[in-house]
Amino acid sequence: MSSELKNLMQGLSDALRDLMPIVGIVVLFQFAIIGQPMPDIGAKLAGLAAIALGLTLLLRGIGLVLLPLGEKMAFSLAARGNLALLLIFAFALGFGSTAAEPALFTIAAQAAQVAGAEGLIADEAVFAATLRYLVAGGVGAGIALGALRIAMGWPAMPFILGGYGLAAVLALLADTPLSALAFDAGTAATSVLNIPLILALGIGLAAAIRGRSPLADGFGLVAMASLMPMLVILAGELVL
Known part of the structure; x- marks a missing residue:
């Protein structure tokens, strides 16, 4: 497995971990407070997976492109x-x-x-x-x-x-x-x-x-x- 793929998988794992508190709060209120089953559970899980994947790709892209590019351009302009x-x-x-x-x-x-x-x-x-x-x-x-x-x-x-x-x-x-x-x-x-x-x-x-x-x-x-x-x-x- 390439290092880039390992980084993506680690990022996906981190994104899912970071989303768990939000999911836990929603599930707790849905069942313990509202007292009703969650509708369209399949769609909700698919949406959660899409959020995690999108967040992973976004953060990886920012780290690969935006951060180094912004610093380099600022450095170059200051040097002028x-x-x-x-x-x-x-x-x-x-x-x-x-x-x-x-x-x-x-x-x-x-x-x-x-x-x-x-x-x-x-x-x-x-x-x-x-x-x-x-x-x-x-x-x-x-x-x-x-x-x-x-x-x-x-x-x-x-x-x-x-x-x-x-x-x-x-x-x-x-x-x-x-x-x-x-x-x-x-x-x-x-x-x-x-x-x-x-x-x-x-x-x-x-x-x-x-x-x-x-x-x-x-x-x-x-x-x-x-x-x-x-x-x-x-x-x-x-x-x-």
Whole structure:
């Protein structure tokens, strides 16, 4: 058996193990609390197998491609010494990876459906697309700002604490039914697809710049990538 196949089998075993607590909770509540047999048990088992296989392949692909590629590109851009090019790349990486983020598609569709049912919006499709692109733009801006922070050697905490404090103030000022959506959308913006890229960018950039620590300076980009979409949506509510 080849080493790659062994790695895949180990990944599948790990994925099944990680899914067991969720399965256990669902089964416990289904039989002990609800008191009814689980319908379509065959379909449920097939779905569980599909989730485990998909998660295995996704994580393996991330480890083989996205993480090393992100670190290498960050290192190469930092070595060029072109700050503007680095920031453009950081924004494009954040925007592109977030626009394709499945979790964001889900929350945008759900938000559009609920807002449409309550008569808050006229066109659900336009609202969902606008929300996705606003969030993607916010993530791109957050990663670009985080890359600038690493390049300049600024600490992360003032940005993170100040940003979340500003988000709280904007939420109080806006006070609309969509305010809570800003926080959920910002959280959903960073998920399984783009987090590895963001981490790779931060660690690779910190490793490439003299005087920066990958541990102390390379992390914090994910927090800023989650924060900026919240600020963008909350500020948009105040303007509109």
